[in-house]
Amino acid sequence: MDLTLAAKLFAALFAIMSPLSIVPIFLALTADLDAAGRRSTLIAMVGTVTIGALVCAFAGHALLGLFGIDVAHFRLAGGLIVLMIALSMLSGDDHSSHQGTPEEKAQYKSTSNPGVYPLGLPIALGPGTMATIIVYAQQSGTEPAIAGFYAGLVGYLVFFAAAMALAPWLGSRLSPTALSISKRLMGIILAAIAMEMVGGALGAMFPGWLK
Numbered sequence: 379m380d381l382t383l384a385a386k387l388f389a390a391l392f393a394i395m396s397p398l399s400i401v402p403i404f405l406a407l408t409a410d411l412d413a414a415g416r417r418s419t420l421i422a423m424v425g426t427v428t429i430g431a432l433v434c435a436f437a438g439h440a441l442l443g444l445f446g447i448d449v450a451h452f453r454l455a456g457g458l459i460v461l462m463i464a465l466s467m468l469s470g471d472d473h474s475s476h477q478g479t480p481e482e483k484a485q486y487k488s489t490s491n492p493g494v495y496p497l498g499l500p501i502a503l504g505p506g507t508m509a510t511i512i513v514y515a516q517q518s519g520t521e522p523a524i525a526g527f528y529a530g531l532v533g534y535l536v537f538f539a540a541a542m543a544l545a546p547w548l549g550s551r552l553s554p555t556a557l558s559i560s561k562r563l564m565g566i567i568l569a570a571i572a573m574e575m576v577g578g579a580l581g582a583m584f585p586g587w588l589k
Contacts, residue, residue, distance in 0.1 A: 380526030422493025456509030457575030467565030
């Protein structure tokens, strides 16, 4: 098993999905619900994220082929999306591709089950997350790499579900300062991962650069 790939995927998903940032949003959107309603929202969110992540992992290459998109070009586009999200995190902002535009945020409280939208899509599983999963899936060409990829993906999904289940406990202990510091630290990690994706894509597109 490629433990390095598993660790890098786990770190990338942790940084881009940022459970610590999702917890306050989850608590805000479920503030008017009872325990059963909050549990239903949690299950819907975790189910949406899990199904979406597995679809990206299993069918990502087929979807790219359907639209005639080269993996290297998609990796470059995905790296740029992840980089924009990372730069937003470093400045302390939330990128609209995951957190939604102001107009979309105004509609959040009117949704019947916020676990699917907006918590599942696009806050947790947004374009950056999808691109990251697809890119890492395409990098897994050997059996050890494939095992490492799914170990990292499944491990993170389990961790994410556990973190969101502990949302009330975490929410009572996370200060705005801690959230701000963690966002910027995750932004640095995510920026490095994004540049690796961009560099790998450019190396595949222009192999002469590597000589």
